[in-house]
Amino acid sequence: MKEMKNSLILIFGLGMLLSGSLACKTDDVILTDTTMETNDGAHKDTLSNQLKIRIGSKTFTATLLNNATVTAFKAKLPMTVSMSELNGNEKLYRFPENLPTNASNPRNIHLGDLMIYGSNTLVLFYQSFPTPYSYTKLGRINDPAGLAAAVAASADGSGSVTVTFELEQI
Template identity: 55%
Template sequence: MKRLLLTFSFMFSMIACLASCDKDNLPPNNTEEMTTDNAVKSNKVRIKIGASTFTATLLDNPTAKAFKALLPLTISMKELNNNEKFFDLPKSLPTNSSVPASIQSGDLMLYGSNTLVLFYKSFSTSYSYSKLGKIEDVNGLVAALGTGNVTVTFEMEE
C-alpha cells in the first residue's frame, strides 16, 4: 500500500510539473517546425523593377500561399490598358475571386486562375480577381513600370 501511494504521489508530481511547463519557450524539436514557423511569419515580398525596389504585403489566403511557393520569380510582364502589367503563370493557383469596388495602384491580384496582375493606376472595374496583396508604398511605381513590357522580379524578404 505504501509503495502504491508513493508511486501515485510520484506520478501526480510529474504530471503537475509537465502541465506547468510553457511549451512556447521550448526550442522546436525538428527543422520542419522551424521552417514552417518562419514561412508563416513572412508575408513580405520584394518587387524589383529595374533599379527600383518595392515591398508588398501578401494576404493570408490560399492564392497568396500558392504564389509564395513559386518565388523567387523573374518574369516579363506585358502592358495592358495603360493601368496594369500582367503575366500568365505556368500553372493555375487556387482562386477566391470577387469583383472589387475599385482597383488601387499597387494591387497585386490574380485574374482567372493563372494571370498575375500588378496594377499601377487606380480605376473602377467590373472584372473579378483573387486578391494576392498590395505594394506598401507606390511612390515611383508608375515611372518604374514605364509604358511597355517590363522585367519584374518577385522574391520573399528575409
C-alpha cells in the same frame, strides 16, 4: 452485482462521451515547421508575408494576404518574369498552370494592388480605377509612390517589363 452494472454503465457512458467529442472535432491544428536554420545556427521564419518587387533599379515592398492563392504564389518564389502591358494601367504575367482562386469584384483597383485574374494571370496595377472584373487578391505594395514611373522607365518597346518577386527574409 448492481454496483458492477452501474460502474460499467458509467464507464461506457464516459467512453462514448469522450469518443463522441473527439469525432466531432473539426478544428484540428496541424503544426508545421516554418523556420529554417541559417549558416550561423540561427533560425528564421520562411513564411514571410513581405514581398520584394524589383522593377529596374527600384524595389517596392508589398504585404501579402494569407490565403490559398498566396500560398501557391509563394511556392513559386523567387521568380523573375516578363510582364506584358495591358490598358495603360497594369502589367500581367500568365502562369503556365492554374492557381487556387477565390475571385470577387473589388469595385475599385488601387495603385499597387497585386492580384490574380482568372486562375493564372498575375496582375500588378500601376494606376487606380473602377473595375467591373473579379480578381483574387494577393496583396498590395505598401508605398506605391513611383511605381508608374518605374514600369514606364523599365519598359521595352512593347511595354513589357522584367519584374523580380521574392519573399523578404526576416
